[in-house]
Amino acid sequence: MLNTLIIGASGYTGAELAKMVHLHPHLHLAGLYVSAQSLDANKPISELHGQLKGIIDLPLQPLVDVAAVVESADIVLLATAHEVSHDLAPAFLAAGCQVFDLSGAFRVQGDSFYSDYYGFEHQHTHWLEQAVYGLAEWNSDAIKNAQLVAVPGCYPTASQLALKPLLEAGLIDKAQWPVINAVSGVSGAGRKATLTNSFCEVSLQAYGIFNHRHQPEIASHLDCEVIFTPHLGNFKRGILATITAKLLPGVGEEQVAAAMAKAYQHQDEPNAVRLLGGQAASIQNVVNTCFCDIGWLLQDQHIILTSAIDNLLKGASSQAIQCINIRNEFPALTALV
Ligand SMILES: NC(=O)C1=CN([C@@H]2O[C@H](COP(=O)(O)OP(=O)(O)OC[C@H]3O[C@@H](n4cnc5c(N)ncnc54)[C@H](OP(=O)(O)O)[C@@H]3O)[C@@H](O)[C@H]2O)C=CC1
Ligand SMILES: CC(=O)N[C@@H](CCC(=O)OP(=O)(O)O)C(=O)O
Numbered sequence: 001m002l003n004t005l006i007i008g009a010s011g012y013t014g015a016e017l018a019k020m021v022h023l024h025p026h027l028h029l030a031g032l033y034v035s036a037q038s039l040d041a042n043k044p045i046s047e048l049h050g051q052l053k054g055i056i057d058l059p060l061q062p063l064v065d066v067a068a069v070v071e072s073a074d075i076v077l078l079a080t081a082h083e084v085s086h087d088l089a090p091a092f093l094a095a096g097c098q099v100f101d102l103s104g105a106f107r108v109q110g111d112s113f114y115s116d117y118y119g120f121e122h123q124h125t126h127w128l129e130q131a132v133y134g135l136a137e138w139n140s141d142a143i144k145n146a147q148l149v150a151v152p153g154c155y156p157t158a159s160q161l162a163l164k165p166l167l168e169a170g171l172i173d174k175a176q177w178p179v180i181n182a183v184s185g186v187s188g189a190g191r192k193a194t195l196t197n198s199f200c201e202v203s204l205q206a207y208g209i210f211n212h213r214h215q216p217e218i219a220s221h222l223d224c225e226v227i228f229t230p231h232l233g234n235f236k237r238g239i240l241a242t243i244t245a246k247l248l249p250g251v252g253e254e255q256v257a258a259a260m261a262k263a264y265q266h267q268d269e270p271n272a273v274r275l276l277g278g279q280a281a282s283i284q285n286v287v288n289t290c291f292c293d294i295g296w297l298l299q300d301q302h303i304i305l306t307s308a309i310d311n312l313l314k315g316a317s318s319q320a321i322q323c324i325n326i327r328n329e330f331p332a333l334t335a336l337v
Pocket of ligand 1: 011012038078082084102103187189312315
């Protein structure tokens with residue numbers, strides 16, 4: 001059994017991770033941590049997340065002494081804000097732990113990316129360069145050898161899983177930038193209370209227009225510019241991305257279907273993408289699952305793709321567990337289905 005710690009365990013993604021680690025046949029849930037000053041320190045996790053009562057009643061321990069905590073860990077899951085992950089990851093990495101970071105702190109290379117989009121100068125260039133991007137269906141060879149996996153953001157997961165097969169097959173006219181409109185449930189913003197997330201304030205509204213940090217994350221990993229507009233929806237969880245792109249002349253339904261099948265239909269190696277063909281993806285069918293559902297329709301040279309995930313699962317926690325499975329040569333969907 002691999003001793004597994006969850007840092008940021010009281011948050012939404014942390015609680016999902018706790019459930020999956022608890023169910024995992026090869027992982028031992030060795031500790032749940034919150035910040036040293038946390039108001040929730042020493043409470044059982046099940047006091048905050050009632051569905052865990054009687055299943056996981058471990059306490060949320062304050063993370064006071066990282067050096068002492070490191071001793072007991074083979075695997076560390078960082079379900080913490082970007083700056084916190086940025087500061088904590090190196091200590092766990094230096095001690096030889098495998099680190100799976102759900103934040104954006106190690107996802108994108110580039111000189112000014114972190115100061116432009118995250119508001120801090122990256123201090124750990126060595127680890128940023130070593131980090132492997134954990135888009136599980138596409139990076140498994142690199143994940144198998146990684147010590148630090150940067151799990152992709154929720155919108156980037158839904159967007160890239162739909163577009164990447166077509167780009168890799170050379171079917172998209174990149175001169176017309178694909179347009180991604182995506183709606184997220186409010187849990188995408190985390191558990192802490194803010195006015196914009198409060199029940200009476202949430203409507204259906206675009207935000208981050210032309211400046212959301214997921215645009216460069218998507219564009220850099222796809223190697224294709226995109227227009228990306230996120231929206232906040234008045235529901236708890238799930239993301240639906242509706243993506244419009246232009247196909248190259250002569251590309252038709254058959255090539256699109258073949259590219260999707262080549263990317264995701266492997267009998268020998270199960271993955272978390274389900275292809276719907278001409279059916280539109282919906283949030284209802286993926287919430288509380290580890291799956292990304294992808295549908296598509298063509299009209300002349302235009303294609304509209306729909307891609308749905310649970311932001312807390314395939315958009316964060318289950319993708320992290322998928323990466324742990326790949327890294328440690330367990331079947332990829334262990335503890336997820
Ligand atoms: N929510 C989502 O859909 C997605 C989230 N992510 C990313 O995953 C990460 C976690 O997100 P989410 O679960 O939503 O966040 P939450 O705000 O729900 O949880 C954050 C957790 O971090 C803890 N924490 C804060 N500061 C520290 C610290 N210094 N040391 C240890 N623990 C700390 C908090 O507890 P306390 O403050 O009490 O210490 C809490 O447990 C973020 O980086 C987010 O961007 C990625 C994809 C999707
Ligand atoms: C609804 C909502 O607020 N969503 C978050 C994205 C959540 C996510 O993917 O997180 P990362 O910050 O780890 O990339 C946002 O737009 O900032």
